[in-house]
Amino acid sequence: MRTRFLVGITMLIMLASPITQGASQNSEVSLTLTANELRDSDGDSRNDTVRIVATVESSTTTIVHISLLSESSSDELIMTRIVQSTLEPSIVAFNVTAWADGAYSFTLIASTPGGEEFQRIDLGARSLSQGFIGPEATMRLVGQQTVWKGETCSIEMSILDDIAERYDLLTSVRLTGHPFPVDLHHGKHDVDCSNWPQGTYTLSLTVTNSLGAEASTSLEVSILQPLPPSGVVTVSGNNTDSGESCLVQFEMDEGPVVSDTTIIFSTPYGTVRDTLFVDCTDWDPGAHLVKIQLTDVNGRTSLIPAHVIRHVPGLVIKDDTGWVNRSQAAAFTPEAADPAIWAPLVVGGGVLFILALVITLRVRAPRRSDSDLLLDDQTPPGDPYAEVEKDDHGQWWQRHSDGRIEWWDAITNTWEPWDTL
Template sequence: MGKRISMYFLFIMLMLSSATPTVSSEAGDDLSLADVGLRLVSMRNDTGLDTNDDGQADAFRVVVVLNATTEMADVNMVLIASTGPRTIEQWVNTSIEGQENFSITIESWEVGQYSMTLQMYDPQSMSMLVNLDLGSYWFEPALSLPTLRLSLSAPAYLQTGDSCQVTRVFSDEVGFRYGMMGSRTFTGAPFQVFESDEVLDCGNWPAGAYSLSESYQNGLGQTSEVELSFSIHNRPAPAFDLSIVGDGDETGTTCSVTLQPQSTTESLSSHNRVWEVIPNQMIGNVSSIDCSQWPPGIHKVVVTVTNSEEISTTRGLNIVRLPPLVSEENQTENTTVWPTRSLGSEVAQNHNGWYAIGGASLVVFLLTLLMTKRDEDAEGGNDDGQNHPSPEEILLGDGLGYVPPILAEPDAEGLPTFTDEEGITWRRHDDGQVDWWDYQKLLWVRFE
């Protein structure tokens, strides 16, 4: 009831003063609403508006009814709200025909005491026609103040190449409502950041400690600032082992080489895997290779794994593949495919080595005998002047089948053997160990 009485009292005062409301114009003339063809019919103030339904008054509205006493009249109206340090003006510039209603609203932008003033101007001379003090009111903010927020979406322990995003959140209802938007300043990123960048991809940022900071100030001087700190660690080189199945087994049996990550959290499938095999084998970007059909021999396998940060690790090993064991009746049909290989306990021991030793002993004995006889002939003066063959010629031509020891086949001592493409003879022990025959030293050498 008290507010209604004050409104009626204000209305009566306006009606009394509207007959001759005068102020001093810039030209020194006194002007009123009547001088520009207008009459104030009524005015109402709404001071208890709650626009966000929080139970607190946060907006002020004035409703003005004007009547044109001429065919058309122009007027500029402004509602001024001031908290002391900050002032907002809401303008309505219009032309009036007949009678029209006007509503001007100001929403509070901060907590405090607001002084409200209504002014009207002649648009031709900008002379003030009306200057009314509408009182002071306490308002809670109806509009949200400038707000900045930075949020990080990334693993707890962030490494280079990990999925990483920084989301920027910004709002300023006050600046937007009154056309006083300010500018944002962003620092701390390794690359330039624009105001339109709402999400920053930090997955490709280099390793380092980052302190991101963003600040903002609108036209009313209201500010907001936020900071975000985090670290990106260098991703280590790929850590893996080589798991081998079938080393030292026969060709045609199960054989594989597989990459095994040392950490259960690391996957090698997204890395680049380059295999090098000697003798050459065509292998793609895979984590496991099949060596079951590789030919007999020693195969060198080297793999290099490179992650997205171009950090690589290289591992290597040797694989020994033996020719398959075949029965005696099937050996003939496989001689064109596999090198000749003994069948161990299934066949008699290879005696070629013993034959060679026996033959060599016989040769030495014959040479000694011949040289002794030759010396005796020389002492007896039986030289008839004819050319006699040398002991070597006698041995090579007497049909004894002499073969130099270096060409003799090595004794495998009953163990399985095979000869690879390079002519090297191999034998395998029962425990899987492999020897190769050194033709210069004429002995078996353990393969390490």
């Protein structure tokens, strides 16, 4: 008996289901217009907005899509509300503000969720003035108008579209003339142009929404390439005895990006970074090459050489010439009681002895053939830009523009660095 009762109930449920579904599909939906008003939304005494109110009801509970179609010229805007319609009327309201001056026509449409239209109400045409500001596009170079490569560079871009925000429309943003990709959308942006290559860029920014409203602007940006870093080297105490005060100083030339320049001193005694001077007081006698490497923020590098000449203590130099005077050096008699003086003179005396030995060997050397013989009054061949002089002992000396001094070895017929004596 119990089994027969359950089967009967199941059959009743199966028969009742298609009846309920059919009632939903065939239920009557009624869409009624209740208001169609003109309004002034911005207070300029001109009508720019239409308020449309409608009610919807149906014999059974069902989902209905109520849409308002607004048309102006070739532009079309559709606003949709999803309503659960019942026997009780449901209110649907739309506010449409004009996006341009002109005539607008409005249509209410009721449709199923699947898009099947079952009712349409023509609301006629209205003449409206523009109530929304259309798309706006602006660009502005922040800071100095002259931009040097390596400096901070920023372009402020503003993309505003009240119409797109109000109606949730897509806004198309197009930027041309830039060297690297830039992601832009509605709002304000700061575009970094610090790493742009040297050149002149004509930027064009265009903003368009799906209603056809458009705005554009342009901006020219010139990125200039600064000169490579440079400066002046001053050697205080050059051509003085080793142990006397000596300083190699560097002064950077003015420039737009000098503040971030890396400075490296390379000396015979090592490398020093991020300094503007090195102390050469205790450098050994001889000609020393100092290289100052400059690297700016753009990676451009300059190499500035300087020569520092340190003498053997006690070696006298001709006044205002920088030439070695060996006769004065030989006549120089220091105070033997002071070790700080006579100790360096031992080295100086050794140098003079070697020089005398070289000259003696030159005098005693067997006479060379005419092709190898260099007459005493003939200047040895050398650097055409160097200054050449013969001292009181007949020794030839050569001084280059950078301060290096060489002596003529008559045995090998070559110029030898003075610091090898």
